Amino acid sequence: MTAKQHTIMLVDGMALLFRGFFATAFRGNFMKTSNGIPTNGVYQFMRYFLDAADKFEPTHVVCCWDMGSKTFRTDLYDGYKANRSNPPEELIPQFDLVKEVVEAFDIPNIGLENYEADDCIGTLARQYAKHHDVLILTGDQDILQLVDDGIRVAIMRKGIGNYDIFKQDTFVGQKGIHPRQIVDLKGLMGDTSDNYPGVKGIGQKTALKLIQEYETIDQILDNMDKLPNGVRKKIRENMDMLHLSRKLAEIRCDISVECMLDDALFHYDKQMAEDKLADLEFDHLMKLLH
Template sequence: MSEKQNSIMLVDGMALLFRGFFATAFRGNFMKTSKGLPTNGVYQFMRYFLDAVDKFTPSHVICCWDMGSKTFRTELYNDYKGNRSEPPEELIPQFELIKEVVDAFDIPNVGLENFEADDCIGTLARQHATDIDVLILTGDQDILQLVDDGISVAIMRKGIGNYEVFEKDTFPGQKGIQPKQIVDLKGLMGDTSDNYPGVKGIGEKTALKLIQEYGTIEQIIESINKLPKGVQKKIRDNMDMLQLSRQLAEIKCDISVKCSLEDAAWHYDKRIVESKFRDLELGNLVKLVN
């Protein structure tokens, strides 16, 4: 294998768009074009994105998207993400708008029906990690399970320019477990934001302790008689949901998406980008592109 060259940044598009929308909308600052088209999510997305490009200097970029709310996970569990309300009406037109802006930068937009952006990111990360360093940009902790040799994750923190970077070597010191164990942790404790319960009555603290001691859900079940009586009962009473929650938590890394390094090379025509920004009356973003 040849020397790794530079890096590819896989962007969790939905995470950046939602974050950008709500960061600006909570002040009622929706930003609209003269035709009444809301652009606040697009504007803030670009500020986050361009800051990350400036900081991490990738040579290649791909942007990944959810393709609707129905996926194989909602088929497995009807209430998956069922606690989420409909997106605000000001956000809805921005889903397509942001893809047009990403397109203006000549960045591939990748998504696959029936799967989430996470599954696209996981699959592309595995495909490219043998040839190039992979950095995943997101605000979503679930993606930490993908940290591996050649795959790091930058979690966006509050504000712009604040990131917590997770790499394989330093991960146990940051989280107390290995990246792959995140899936088992979620199986036990569930995930309130994705609306699946895990084992009822087991929270993060107990789940973390069990994973640190036994390693995997399988090994916990094998050693169930050694556990405190209360914990034994909770696991036995919720065995089906434990297995289902683990399945929901696991990011698929073998779905049928592809994007070549050649297509993902980070270069753009400044005139096309500036023209798009001007169309959307986002002239103050022009100064952020070189």
């Protein structure tokens, strides 16, 4: 096997921004510029990003974003993410602001209407992993389904600089199933944070046991006669939602996004980056850059 040439870090922009915002907003003290623009989410986003760049030393970086709440998943199922409240008003101006900061570091911002950041990450990860090492930076467990040969996932934990790293050869030991089986697992148990039910009455424990025993939803359905009566009844009564939930859980890896590697080279103009940080009065971050 030939050595991989580069390490490409794909950043789940929304995951870092939301995490950064809520990590610093719990006391209601929002960092603001002297013009009154709230910046706490952007500031913490950059702290997370700079720590990860320092730790993982990527040669290339791409940042992926959701492009609004309407996607092909909301077309498939009205209730998808319908449990989520509107973002806090202090966060709204930071959506554009964070992209400006990312741009000042000469990092491409990637997103596609009708799809989620996860789908952009999945598609780019598959493209890049053919010849390079890919590291996905996120706080979102859904993305673990993308772990593969050449694709690692760093899940951020509480605080800064704490990560759970998932890679292909140790994944089963950590999670008890293979990365691709996560989609079927979530088809069975649903996902409360994304608001789809899976099979009503089947929780994580039962779903995991079924996947470990039968490997896929299709094989579970082929062996219905071997299942306990209660489980069989639940699956039969929720068959449509089982298939729909599986579809909602699966990250698309074939959408029409691309980013040329030359555009993603992690090599920024220090002056431009510092000017942007100075605009936002991020004095501490400027010290970190030095």
